[in-house]
Amino acid sequence: MHVSLIFILRQNVQSIFQRSYRELRPRAPMPEFRVDFYAFANINNTIRLRQGVIHVRISDLLEGAPDNVTEAIAHILLAKIYRKPIQPLHATRYRRYVSSHDMTTKAHLVRQMRGRKRIESAHGQVYDLEEVFEALNRQFFHGLLARPTMTWSRTDSRNSLAHYDPAHNTIVVSRVFDHPRVPRYAVEYIVYHEMLHLKYPVKLRGSRRCVHGPEFQAEEKLFPQLEDARLFLKSL
Numbered sequence: 001m002h003v004s005l006i007f008i009l010r011q012n013v014q015s016i017f018q019r020s021y022r023e024l025r026p027r028a029p030m031p032e033f034r035v036d037f038y039a040f041a042n043i044n045n046t047i048r049l050r051q052g053v054i055h056v057r058i059s060d061l062l063e064g065a066p067d068n069v070t071e072a073i074a075h076i077l078l079a080k081i082y083r084k085p086i087q088p089l090h091a092t093r094y095r096r097y098v099s100s101h102d103m104t105t106k107a108h109l110v111r112q113m114r115g116r117k118r119i120e121s122a123h124g125q126v127y128d129l130e131e132v133f134e135a136l137n138r139q140f141f142h143g144l145l146a147r148p149t150m151t152w153s154r155t156d157s158r159n160s161l162a163h164y165d166p167a168h169n170t171i172v173v174s175r176v177f178d179h180p181r182v183p184r185y186a187v188e189y190i191v192y193h194e195m196l197h198l199k200y201p202v203k204l205r206g207s208r209r210c211v212h213g214p215e216f217q218a219e220e221k222l223f224p225q226l227e228d229a230r231l232f233l234k235s236l
């Protein structure tokens with residue numbers, strides 16, 4: 001998959017930071033922002049100003065947080081770096097979100113697992129990739145594709161929606177999609193696309209390029225909600 005959804009998400013976060021910066025410093029020149037989601041062991045966010053570029057690292061546990069929470073994070077981090085007072089509204093909003101039951105449980109689980117080994121699981125919070133694979137296998141491949149290891153990505157920080165890794169016979173789907181706001185057809189489309197990579201292997205070494213030949217593309221068009229899925233991916 002080469003549509004860079006992570007890139008789009010990051011753009012959204014970047015524009016939130018730009019807006020927040022403008023509020024805080026109405027007349028100062030706009031710096032460049034580099035925002036990354038990062039697999040910290042805890043909920044943690046860092047900001048650093050280096051040679052005119054603001055580097056922000058946000059805990060991947062906060063990826064997919066509502067925009068007003070991201071706004072609060074941007075405000076708090078920027079206020080810190082420019083020594084401005086933190087508005088109570090933002091402080092409260094952030095604290096509430098982070099201390100909500102879901103987040104603390106998630107952080108706790110992640111801490112436990114990261115402490116031990118890589119998290120690799122097909123069973124997400126919302127979608128089970130093995131179940132999605134089998135449903136598509138029956139619907140489009142007469143159940144004939146052997147299921148590779150299916151896993152949600154460990155973090156959201158890579159520039160990839162999903163990929164098939166032939167060396168480990170694994171389909172990895174970005175954890176961004178394991179979210180209630182993501183419709184099932186979008187997850188199905190992403191998995192279906194990777195299943196076509198399974199069916200039409202590319203004999204290229206050392207290249208991460210994603211090759212979609214004419215057969216691949218024709219078969220991809222069989223997916224009934226192709227347009228909706230692509231629109232959804234674009235809208236993110």
Ligand SMILES: [Zn+2]
Pocket residue numbers: 001002193197210211212
């Ligand atoms: Zn592809």
